[in-house]
Amino acid sequence: MGVISRDKSQINCIYANDSDFGKQLEGYLKASGKEILMININETMPTPTQWQELAVDLNTGIENFLDFSKIENMNNNSKFDANDYVTILENNPKAFQGAIIINGKKTEHITTVTEVLKYFDSDSANIELTNQAEEIDLNKSKDRDNFL
Incomplete structure (x- = not known):
């Protein structure tokens, strides 16, 4: 069992609010x-254990x-261990x-808004799409019905 709370009725989002994306x-x-x-890492930084759990869940490295x-003074070629990358995140949210x-x-x-939409398998308004091929009944159901 992990240290991060997981509930199907709640979405936890770890992000930095200083970017346009955030x-x-x-x-x-x-x-x-x-x-x-919403967990803004500029205000509340996850613990090293939580970062490790997230990396394992995502099958990736913290880097x-x-x-x-x-x-x-860093580039993609810099090599550190997982604890060093957590320290880098803590000092550079x-x-x-x-x-x-x-x-x-x-x-x-x-990393993009379109990935958020794919995450939920919905269109941008989260509206269920209907089949437009269904036939529409254009017959009057009452004498008072008027159609243009």
Whole structure:
């Protein structure tokens, strides 16, 4: 059992609110109709254990959560261990790229708004689409009905 709370009726979102993507994210998540818990790493940093759990859930390394271009004197070729990458995140939250969304057992690291929409398998308004091929009844059902 992990240390991160997982509930199908709530979406947990770990993000940084100082990017344009981060500012748009909550609106897209609200379209799901579920409760939303926004965890802004500029205010509340996940623990090293939580970062490790997220990396394991996503089958990736913590370094893949980082945008190295936003960190001075670092590049993609720098090699550190997982604990070092957590320390880098703690000291450089602006380098966190995208967001991590958790809903029940499903965890995704997303970096674009379109990935948010794919996460929910819905269109942008979260409206169920109907089959337009269904026949429409154009016959009057009452004498008072008027059709143009």
